[in-house]
Amino acid sequence: MSRIILVGSPNSGKSLLFNRLTGLSQKVANFPGITVDVGSGKLQEIPDTTLVDFPGTYSLQPISGEEEVAVEHFRRALDDADVTQVLCLIDATRMEKSLYFTLQVIRECERHGKQVVVLANMMDVLTRHKIEVDLAGLSHAIHAPIIPISARKGTGIDNLLKHLRHNIDNPKGGIDAGLAETPDELLRGNAHQLATRFGPRGDILIKSQARLDSFFLHSTLGGFAFFGIMYLLFQSIFTWSAPAMDAVETGLAALSDVIVPAISNQTASDFTADALFSGIGAFLVFVPQIFVLTFIIGLLEDSGYMARAALICHRPLKVFGLTGKSFIPMLSGVACAIPAIYAARSIDSPKKRLLTYMAIPLMPCSARLPVYTLLIAAFIPQTTALGGLVGLQGLAMFLIYFFGMACALLVTGLVSRNSPDQYNDLPFVLEMPPYRVPGLKPLLRNSWNRSKHFVTKAGKIIFAVTVVIWVLGYFPNHGADLSASWLGSIGHVVEPIFAPLGLDWRYGVAVLTSFLAREVFVGTLGTMFGIEGADENMVPLVEQIQASGLSVGSGLALLVFFAIALMCVSTMAILGKESRSNTLALKMFAAYGIAAYILAVGVYNLALLFGI
């Protein structure tokens, strides 16, 4: 099996070419940890040949741990006898930044006796703007064949495949470019000279880009555009995905109505209804939201606007140790932490990505909304102030949302200030990609893949936890009485833990089950008070809670607890997968849990002190 390596600098269109040649939809990115994701797929048109896609890098001289791993993988691949050729992609519209890396690749291939084919991508852009480049002259100067292509339009691909087939059928020695002993410093100078001599003439592209930037980065207009786009993003998360979420919910309910009655065994029937359809269904309902959010974020990335949004937000977020690139993930976290964690992939700085991971679970996600609604309705009077302008319940909702966001920034600010050695991290150097019209097909494919990843990866863990909680709540009395179940017994055991918050065992059990997903708190409490469908109609439950003698201080303590504690198995699972560290997810779970508890106890005692 022959292997061909595909390398190139970031934003050179490498993944698009990979997908075109293999028919796959691999998205490659640098990741923290000891390995780097390297995508591979069989070439559709050339049998027994695999194309290996490496993460984009500006140079073979790494400046971060992640780049180091990526470069090391590349060097190891060059030692592999099965690797016959290296495809090095350059962005023909911005040649200099690609050429230095290309010369380094040619030098390494020369040292390892491998063939190199340089691909000049984005030729369609140059053609459209009638800009000429001297590829023949450049090819002669670097002693390597250059094939003009457009990965986006598919032009030049036939020629590339012909060239690859020819190289496979007629294997020859490695490239002889006379660069084997050339140091990096000299290569940098060569790249500059080559780009000046053979690269594109004129600055039409830069001028058109600068014109759009003068609007999108304008001090006033740019701000309006930014808030308008963010408004659309929110609309997509909350409104546009709602019909699809409802459809999933209705579909699952209909399926449950057909399947559950057909199961004769009572335990199996209860398991199917409660654990499978209610438990797993509660997480499947988020799939449309993830799809829509990924689509919109992809749209912003592909259009080139994401880089501008990152620039606008960079300064205020930097105060808290974050980067402008943290903004979209944190904003997404207001809807749901899961797509937000996925969105943090775009942050190249490992330290800032970690800080963003820390901030996301504290953002007031939509799963907290039913809990906040219930507790505020139960403990905050429905009165108004300032002549009816300010409703107390609305103000409480605003304050608890603000509290979550403030905690997120406080945590990242504190952690970043106490993390030594800031020069281990990457500085804010962001290549501003050109504006372009995004392709619909790759966007849909990426959104589909992200949703599939969510279902397959998180699903296993969520299913396991759902089964455990169901078993604890169902046995030994077959679901007849939750208070007499094993979960109820655990509730009685853990009651002393919740007593300092003024909560009895029923609330303890509700808090415990809500570790599956926060909104479960409402349903469980409804079950404890014997109210059916409490998550859809909260009024009877609010009355029961008020009648149960729970104090306002306990209600406030619960609000604070839910604002801080990391109570979502799906978030934990995705956090572990994306950060490649289950330890990080567990540490955050413990830290936020302890902080939430201490603060909640403090709030309860403060309320007692003031006689609330």
Added chain:
Amino acid sequence: MNTTVCSLWSLGAGQRCRIESYDKALAENYRVRMMELGFHPGEVVTCLQAPALSAPKVYRVSNTMFSLDDEVASHIRVSLLGTDAT
């Protein structure tokens, strides 16, 4: 001819400059990376956007645009060349 030497960060939108050198305060790996991106001594750089509130500025070097914040740009010494209509 007298030229004003200042930091890249001090440039306003539309101003052009030539890179003179890097401050020693900028870590070696950053300096190398900046040069890999085209910010060589002797290279002409144009500041295309200088957004409000000290947000990162947008610079053009060769045919590429980069956004840098003061963490890096304030350590690059440049001599002013004038303004650019770009």
